[in-house]
Structures are given as C-alpha cells and as structure tokens.
Amino acid sequence: MTTRKKHLLPGFGLSLGYTLVYLSLIVLIPLAAVFLRTTELSFSEFWAIVTTPRVLATYRLTFGASLLAAVINLVFGLLTAWVLVRYQFFGKKILDALVDLPFALPTAVAGISLTAIYAPNGWLGQWLEPHGIKVAFTPLGVVVALTFIGLPFVVRTVQPVLEDFSTELEEAAASLGANRWQTFFKVILPAIWPALLTGFSLSFARAVGEYGSVIFIAGNMPMISEITPLMIITKLEQYDYAGATAIAVVMLVISFALLLLINLLQWWSSHRHGGK
Amino acid sequence: MHTTQLEQYQGKVAYKRATSEPPWVRWTLIGIALVFLALFLLIPLAAVFAEALRKGWGVYLAAITEADALSAMKLTLIASLVSVPLNLVFGVAAAWAITKFDFRGKSFLITLIDLPFAVSPVIAGLIFVLIFGLQGWFGEWLIDHDYKVVFAVPGIILATIFITFPFVARELIPLMQAQGKEEEEAALVLGASGWKMLWHVTLPNVKWGLIYGVILTNARAMGEFGAVSVVSGHIRGMTNTMPLHVEILYNEYNYAAAFAVASLLTLLALVTLVLKTYVEWRASHDAAIQEKEVTV
Numbered sequence: 001m002t003t004r005k006k007h008l009l010p011g012f013g014l015s016l017g018y019t020l021v022y023l024s025l026i027v028l029i030p031l032a033a034v035f036l037r038t039t040e041l042s043f044s045e046f047w048a049i050v051t052t053p054r055v056l057a058t059y060r061l062t063f064g065a066s067l068l069a070a071v072i073n074l075v076f077g078l079l080t081a082w083v084l085v086r087y088q089f090f091g092k093k094i095l096d097a098l099v100d101l102p103f104a105l106p107t108a109v110a111g112i113s114l115t116a117i118y119a120p121n122g123w124l125g126q127w128l129e130p131h132g133i134k135v136a137f138t139p140l141g142v143v144v145a146l147t148f149i150g151l152p153f154v155v156r157t158v159q160p161v162l163e164d165f166s167t168e169l170e171e172a173a174a175s176l177g178a179n180r181w182q183t184f185f186k187v188i189l190p191a192i193w194p195a196l197l198t199g200f201s202l203s204f205a206r207a208v209g210e211y212g213s214v215i216f217i218a219g220n221m222p223m224i225s226e227i228t229p230l231m232i233i234t235k236l237e238q239y240d241y242a243g244a245t246a247i248a249v250v251m252l253v254i255s256f257a258l259l260l261l262i263n264l265l266q267w268w269s270s271h272r273h274g275g276k
Numbered sequence: 277m278h279t280t281q282l283e284q285y286q287g288k289v290a291y292k293r294a295t296s297e298p299p300w301v302r303w304t305l306i307g308i309a310l311v312f313l314a315l316f317l318l319i320p321l322a323a324v325f326a327e328a329l330r331k332g333w334g335v336y337l338a339a340i341t342e343a344d345a346l347s348a349m350k351l352t353l354i355a356s357l358v359s360v361p362l363n364l365v366f367g368v369a370a371a372w373a374i375t376k377f378d379f380r381g382k383s384f385l386i387t388l389i390d391l392p393f394a395v396s397p398v399i400a401g402l403i404f405v406l407i408f409g410l411q412g413w414f415g416e417w418l419i420d421h422d423y424k425v426v427f428a429v430p431g432i433i434l435a436t437i438f439i440t441f442p443f444v445a446r447e448l449i450p451l452m453q454a455q456g457k458e459e460e461e462a463a464l465v466l467g468a469s470g471w472k473m474l475w476h477v478t479l480p481n482v483k484w485g486l487i488y489g490v491i492l493t494n495a496r497a498m499g500e501f502g503a504v505s506v507v508s509g510h511i512r513g514m515t516n517t518m519p520l521h522v523e524i525l526y527n528e529y530n531y532a533a534a535f536a537v538a539s540l541l542t543l544l545a546l547v548t549l550v551l552k553t554y555v556e557w558r559a560s561h562d563a564a565i566q567e568k569e570v571t572v
Contacts, residue, residue: 008461009376010470016373019385022366026438027391030403033413037406076312083309087302095310097553101317103492104545104552106499109538110521112526113320116327116535123323124315149315170295204557209396211517212501216526229398229502236402236506241411248399259394263387 034252037245045192049246058228065227066207069146074200077154079193084155085162102151107212114145114215122128139217142227145213157199159268161192194269201265205258209251296386324542327535338539339525339533347513348521348537351429354499355504355517359437362365363493364486366446372478373451376460386449394440400438404431427509432517435503439494442487451485452478484559488552495548 038046049055083089083094102110117136118125125136135141161181165188173183211229218225226234235244288464297305329336339345370389374382387472407413408425418425425431457480463473479486501519508522518541525534 006517008383008464009371010376010464011474015369016377016379017369019366019373022369023385023388026434028388030407030438031391031395033406034399036381039504045291056399062402065311069375079305080309080312083306086296087306089306095313098317098321100549101321101545103399104495104499104542104548105321105518106501106522106538106545108501108522109324109541109545112522112538113323113533116531117319119324123319142299151316160370167295182303183295209394209399209426211396211398212505229396232396232402233506238488239407239411241409243349244402245406248396248402251399252397255394255396256391259390260288263390269464 011185015188031252034245034248037241038249041246043240045242045250046074046246046249049243050250052142054222054226055228055231057223058226058231061142061225062208062228065142065146066140066204066210069150069207070200070204072143072147073150073154073203074196075201077151077199078158078196081155081158081162085159098172099152099155102148106148107210108216110148111145111213114141114148114213118144120218123155133217136217137221137225139220139225142214142225145217146207146210149210149213153203153206154196154199157195157269158192161195162188165191195248198262198265198269200256201262205262208258220237319544322534324539327531328539330535331532336536336539339536343531344513345518345521345533345537346418348516348518349540351432351516352518354429355433355436356494358433359440359497360490361495362437363440364444364490366441367446367489368449368474368479368486368501370445371448371452371482372474374449376457389442389445392438395438396512397500397502398437398506400503404434404438404507410436418562422437426507427511428515431507432504434498436500438505439500440493443493443496444486447481447485447489448493451482455481475481484555484562488555488559490547491551491555495545498544 022069041049080099084092084099113124115136117123118128119140120126120129120134120136122136127268128135133140135144169191170183170185173187185244209229211227211233214227215230218230220226220230226249231245232251235241235247297304370385373379374386377445405412405426408418408431409415410426411418412426414425425434457476460473461475464470468476498517499519500517501523504517505523508517508520510516510520512524516524518537522534522538522541525531525537
C-alpha cells in the first residue's frame, strides 16, 4: 500500500510540522489540561459535582433552550434561505448580507441590545409585558439570545444547496402531476435535508457553549435561568477550580460528540450533494 | 401541428404554476422572513444606536473618549494585531500541508483544527487559567519569575488566538483544494524557489479567501467576550478589552456609555459585513473572468 510517490512540491515537512506544533501548543495541550486536571478528583467526587441540583438545572436550561432556538432557526432559516434564493424583492441584497450579523457582532453587544429591547420598558418588552409575556430575565430570554446567535447557520448551509438545486427536477415532478406541496416535500426537502440538519446541529452546538449574549438577558437566577457556562464562571470566581473543571469536562465531551455528528452530517451532505 | 397563441399562453401559465408558488404564497413567505429578520437583526441593530444616543452626542463622545475606554480600545487592537497574523501564518501552513500533499490522518487533522469552534468560549478561557493561573501547572514558576499570563495581557492574547484559531485555515483549505497543484508545479519546473512560488503563485491565487479569513478572524478577535472575560480579571485601564468595558459599564447601570462603546463594536461589525460582501463579490467576479479566459 505504501507506494510512496516523491513529492514534487516543497515544504511538506515544514508546513505540516509547523501546523502540528502550533495546533498542539494552542489547542491540544491546553485542552488536555482540562481532562488531566479532572483526574485529580475521584470519580465519585466528579460525579457529585456535575450532578448537584443547581448544575442539573443549568444543563436543562442550556440544552433545552439551545434545542428550542435551533428548531426556531431550522424553520425560519429554511424559510429565509428559500426567500433569498427564489424570490426577488426590494432590499434583498442588504438583508442577505445582514444575515451574517450574528457572526460579526460581538456577543456582549447582542446581549445588552436584546436585553434593552425585551426589558419591561423596552421597544418590544412594553408590548409583551401587558400580555403577561416576560422575555428579559427569564428562560425565554435565553431562547431569544440563542436564536440570534444561531440564526446564520441554517440559512448559510441551506442557501448554496438551494441555489444549485436544478429546477429540472421540480419541472419533472410537476409534469408527473405533483402539486407544489408534493414537489417541495418529496423532491426539494429530501435534497436539502442533509444541509438542513447540518445547519441545525451547528446552530445547536454554538448555542450550547454560548455565554456573552445570554448572561445579560438571562437574569442568572440559580435553578431558573442559569446556563452551564455561567456555572463554570461562578465556580472559578469562588476559586473552586476542581468544580469548574469537572463541569467543563462534561461540556467538552458533549461538544466533541456534537462536532463528530456535524462532521458525519457534512460528509453525508457533500456525498449526497456531490453524487448528483 | 399548429398551436394557437392562446394554447401557447396557457402552456406558459401552467409551466409557471408548476415550478413557482402563487403570488399570495410568495408574498406571505417573504413577509414572514422579513418579520423574522427584522425582529432578530434589524431591531437589535437599531437599538444599539438608539440607546447609545439616548442622552445626546455629548454623553456619547465623552463615553468613547474617556481614558478607560481608550485603553480598552488599545488592548482590543493589540489582541487582534497579535492573533490575526499568527493565525494567518498557521492557516497558510495548514492549508498548504493539507491540500497539496497526501498523508494519513488528514481528515482527523482537519477535525482537530476545527476543535476551537466546538469549545465554549468560557472553557477556552478556563484552559489557560488551569495552565498559567495561580493553581495552574506553571503558576508557581511564573510567580517566581515575576511574569503574569492570567489576569494580564498575554492571557487575553492567548485566549483570543485560541478562539480565532480555525478561521483562516477553514477558508483556505477548500479553496486550495479546488485549485489543485498544477500552477505551483509549473512554477517550480520553470525554476522558481519554494518561497517565490508561495509568494507569486499560491498566495495571489487564494488572495480573496485569505482576506476573507482575515476579516472574520479580526471581527471575532475584537469582539470576543466569554474567553477573554475568564482570563482578564477585569482590571480597568489594564486588562479590559472593549467588550469587557461594555460589560462593566452596563453592570454599573451606565447604560448610555455602555451602548456608546457597544456602538463602536457594532460599526466594526457592519464594516466587517460590507468588506465581507465586497470580497465575496470580487472573488466570484475574478472566478468568472478566469473561466472566460479559460474558455477563450
């Protein structure tokens, strides 16, 4: 199997070596530190830290709100991508560029801005408050912030697939007697499904780790509106390094599992898409 | 067969109906998308400037020219000026190794490069505290040598590098993959040295991808909050970046000032989006020209 072809291009050793050293110094060794530090705890100590009621409540909020936000982004992201690809309307180019705003806007700015809008005296909060809908300083606010953070992912993964999607398939479906709904659900949706799922998982994964935009709007009440990343900060501020590290390990393991899932989805997506 | 004009017209209508939606559906969908984007993008954007100017231009200007704000801007610039070039060099090296050569474990390496995207910013800060903090691996050694990493500028820079680590590599890898290696091989055959080839062939070919990556890296570096917040220690005028300064002002209920500084970061985000759109346009423009040249 090892029929080594001599590289014609130079710099393989240098570039790969540099890549590996830099990667190890900045990413791998520091991340390994987290796992090594937890080995200072016994398993029962570790388990006790990561399953206290207050910490469990943060998992529920973090994963629940992230899931809800990702679902919102799945639905509206698909709709937005569809509208941007298929229809013409005034201001479309600007809106298209603005979709990336959550990538470009610092999370702290997003956090204080959303809080100002949804506070009881804010632009939107003053209309919601009389109806008994409280957004700022509640778990609902967390969902709003996470929706903002994850907004571009579904749009940006679905958009190129929709652009490349050949209308001939739609014409074929129509000529075979399918109506528009059937064409969408039986022809278009299966084709964009992998991209849609990829965007959904990216949005979910980003939301799970998000900190900056959430802490301003959440109110951060223990058991009610505390997210897991905030729990890590709280432990650090109490100089409880072991506690912070234990929770971080739980989050890292979940994040890595999500990353693996996303890679599989992208692989599936590109094979589906490329194989056409 | 003779088709009348009416039949032709009916055929067109039927064709249109089959592959597009009726106007009322179209406008409803556009309407929903507009409301969604307005709610989540336009209103938050407008709110930043409205809140920043609520107490007038005098307060606004005072807030952004105050000494602590200026030193926060300086630190934000420093963090970005260090992390962007480092990650740029890394991105080029990684993309070169990955796209021009075949080796085992390549896709695993790509996954490892993506890791920082999967890590919560808070954990990105935590890892450097665990290594360089008081109770960290190098904590005592650093104290003995009177050198501070955590709660000081080096920690902020390290956290920023970690957070923005994959951006340039991610942009370059698919681009250089698509371009293949014929042009570089031609340059070498014609007698160019390795560095010359990199400088005159490879980099100009991926120019827009490179700029795109730098823009994204810079935006994230200047705006990073969670990671930097963990390692900074929030020492005013010393270890405060702009996003941290916004937080401090906000927590002091100094909303006008907080939003004033936030508005600068928002302007930065808008400039980023404009540049990004321009670069995307130029890249597709150049690609179209190249395609024309090839076909001619």
